[in-house]
Amino acid sequence: MTTTRPQSRLVDELQRRTLLHDLTEGAADHLAEAPRTVYIGFDPTAASLHLGSLLPVMGLLHAQRAGHTPIALVGGGTGLIGDPSGKTAERQLLSKEDVARNADGIRAQLEHFLDFGSVSNAARMRNNLDWLSGLPLVDFMRDTGKHFSVNQMLAKESVKRRVEGDEAGISFTEFSYALLQSYDFLELYRTEGCTVQMGGSDQWGNITAGIDLIRRVEGARAFGVVFPLITQSSGVKFGKSEAGAVWLDPEMTSPFRFYQYWINVEDADVVRYLRFFTLLEVDQIADLADKVESEPHARTAQRALADDVTRRLHGETGLASAKAATQALFGGDVAGLGADEISDVFADVPSSEVTRDALGGEGKSLIDLMTESGLASSKGDARRSIDGGGVYVNNVRVEDAARALTTEDTIDGRFLLIRKGKKQYHLVAIRG
């Protein structure tokens, strides 16, 4: 890691990148004085992190680059409870097996961003199930619960909304969440010397609760740093594509779709995202911002963003395959590609199979093919899409809704490429 002016970098860097929403008193000095240990919690609600967690991950990355020791805390224990923050309804509880499996998946993904290796400030991973599951209830009530005021907890926004609002109310389980997260901070303070917790701005209440607990129990100072909430200028929730949430796991969101998500970021957001999600220097980002103005059609900023983020997560290989598919789909002429190239390029694109026999004789109707492949939700839907001029076979628009496809229509007898709209591709492989 950088050694010249190590620690003071973190807060400055976050500020330069407009990643700093708020910090507790003294946090900046504390981080500037010496290498510290900082942590962020991740909820193992799914087997993969999604884009909503990317900002905190970048936060840990910045911390590590500034010379601090990052700890990723997987909420194996708290995941069994559910954080009421930002939720309007009671959570579905996960099984212990699910949580354990999800924690493993998350660890693997974090390794793309953080150095868990031999550096002196190597990242660490902890799972709060390790200390929460064996925690004696009575001890917890005496040593931890004693320090919490129900009056204050009720005053918290996330709780208040559930208690007073028209919504679903809140169970004791979720109400207690803040205690457990505070206890995590205390535990990491004791065992890892961790003095700083970071998180999304929605975590502010939980973080300050932990700071209070450490002060009361240990008489020590701890600090908090929170990131802004990411918004999308169109108002849509960040991290959602047409196909739903964008995941970090390549099995759940292919490198191609991941790359495409970033390429499609609108102009109004792209500069901010460059600051948030890449390590490009601020002046480089300023250059890209100029390009958004001067030559918007080139999409230079979007490309830089997509390249950088995809490379970090999926490596050069993943990036290369995503770009190859992109080039073929949006740049080149798909019909001109050979079957071998197609199977390569479209490895990432949704696909299905059909037997050669089915394409014999009269062939198979495009409508059936579309419903079977999921491009259309029903035959009527498929028919309407075709009538509306939104369906293409091998990149040629289909005019006739009754169109049947035969072996004549295949590329080298091996593939059919169906496209709906501009971006939804489906590859049909011919079997037999």
Place this chain on the structure above:
RNA sequence: GGUGGGGUACCGAAGCGGUCAAACGGGGCAGACUGUAAAUCUGCUGGCAUAGCCUUCGGAGGUUCGAAUCCUCCCCCCACCA
């Protein structure tokens, strides 16, 4: 427990005996324009066959030639009162 108001398609919200597969808005999908952007405009948005049928308006019955619309019972929400 009492009184009043509600439950309509993905969401919000009209409709209150036939012209209702159900207005309108949002969302979604597609087309045009572009830059794989935004904005704008246009079309589509229950299923299957194509101007015909089937399944939908909290649930179950009933009245009627005919019900989302009327009646009965039940379930669930909300407001006020106890």
